[in-house]
């Protein structure tokens with residue numbers, strides 16, 4: 001199997017997996033999405049809440065606040081030595097205290113671990129009017145997207161790598177093909193229609209080009225995949241991929257042992 005990075009930034013990555021199968025690609029996608037743990041608020045104890053929102057709504061909003069995640073320092077509560085009791089190795093206390101008039105942001109959440117804090121400080125939790133108060137203690141734990149999507153590390157999908165063949169002998173309307181493509185996959189080179197390799201990965205297999213000419217064929221090569229991964233910010237794209245591969249390998253070894 002070959003791996004090639006196509007584009008990358010702080011929160012996003014796209015990469016090519018070649019000489020693999022749909023089974024491997026889909027398992028990798030699913031492991032990244034539902035098995036890579038991240039930190040999120042799971043429990044909230046309200047001391048005061050005179051805001052316009054019910055405790056449940058605020059707790060729900062807090063659960064969706066993405067938190068930077070340190071996988072080295074925390075265990076999944078189900079795998080922790082405390083056996084689910086909750087300890088410093090599997091859970092983290094966060095507090096929030098605010099008096100109105102004020103807009104309460106995620107940045108007002110105080111964390112006892114500087115490595116775990118809201119990814120987007122400007123996320124609004126609630127707006128407090130004059131004399132309204134909010135005071136709470138929250139517990140964040142590691143969890144996985146399998147239990148709840150608040151723990152999913154990002155948005156991950158893939159598509160088949162497009163393979164486009166042009167039969168120039170058969171082609172009598174190159175201009176029509178050129179304009180048919182919404183993502184400019186074709187170009188004219190020396191008066192001949194050709195594929196612009198730079199734009200090829202943008203092809204989403206809409207088949208508009210094959211509709212206007214029989215000289216264009218799209219191959220369905222189910223061995224090459226383009227992955228797109230956008231992190232929600234808890235973990236870097238690289239960490240998501242590497243953690244998923246570790247989990248995948250561990251599970252395969254466990255499977256091997258059990259048979």
Ligand code: SF4
Pocket residue numbers: 162164180181182183184185202203204205206207208209210218
């Ligand atoms: S299938 Fe659609 S996106 Fe791909 S090259 Fe043809 S027209 Fe362009």
Ligand SMILES: [Zn+2]
Pocket residue numbers: 077080081082083084085086087088089090091
């Ligand atoms: Zn524990």
